[in-house]
Amino acid sequence: MKTVLFIEDELDYRDPVVKRLGEEGFEVYCAEDGKEALDIIKENNIDLVLLDLLLPRMDGVEFLYILRNDLEKDIPVIILSNLDSHPNKNEVAEYLVKANVTIEELVKKVAEYTV
Numbered sequence: 866m867k868t869v870l871f872i873e874d875e876l877d878y879r880d881p882v883v884k885r886l887g888e889e890g891f892e893v894y895c896a897e898d899g900k901e902a903l904d905i906i907k908e909n910n911i912d913l914v915l916l917d918l919l920l921p922r923m924d925g926v927e928f929l930y931i932l933r934n935d936l937e938k939d940i941p942v943i944i945l946s947n948l949d950s951h952p953n954k955n956e957v958a959e960y961l962v963k964a965n966v967t968i969e970e971l972v973k974k975v976a977e978y979t980v
Contacts, residue, residue, distance in 0.1 A: 867979040868892045871915045872902045872928065873945070878963065882915075885968050886975060899923030903931060911940055912979045915971075916957075918946040929956060941978045945971070 869886060873879040874897040883893045894909060896902035898920045905911070914932075918925035925944065932938050933956055941958040949962055958978055961971070 866890065866892045867912045868894065868910060869913050869915060869975060869979070870894045870896065870902060870905055870909075870911045872896045872899065872920065872925065873915070873917045874898065874920050875917075882968055882971060885972055889972055889976070891975065891979070897921065899925065899928030899931070902928055903936070906932070906936065906938065906940070913975060914940055914942045915975070916942050916944050916946075917963075918944060918948050943974060943978065 869891050871879060871883060871893055873895070879895060883895060886893050894905050894911070896905055900923045916925045916928065925946070929942060932940065943959040943961060944957050945961050945963055947963045959974060961974070
């Protein structure tokens with residue numbers, strides 16, 4: 866079973882995505898901020914990260930920096946944010962604007978990166 870870590874603090878957005886990914890057979894871990902996400906990554910084998918940028922305690926930019934530089938993890942990351950730009954787009958597999966992507970489109974993207 867492929868594992869996805871969804872780092873998102875907005876439950877109204879996160880819960881339907883998690884439900885749909887579960888229906889497609891993915892095991893989904895959830896974190897509300899970057900600190901919690903790093904703990905999950907240290908304890909589990911994660912195949913893909915869905916990352917919001919605006920998070921409490923530790924934002925997505927700092928999380929991504931630590932993931933790539935301190936932990937030296939090469940896990941594919943899909944940024945999923947309503948911000949339309951990110952300075953380190955080359956460090957991620959995909960950059961999606963939440964408002965422009967449906968849950969079904971997101972599920973297809975997740976499937977592409979977890980083959």
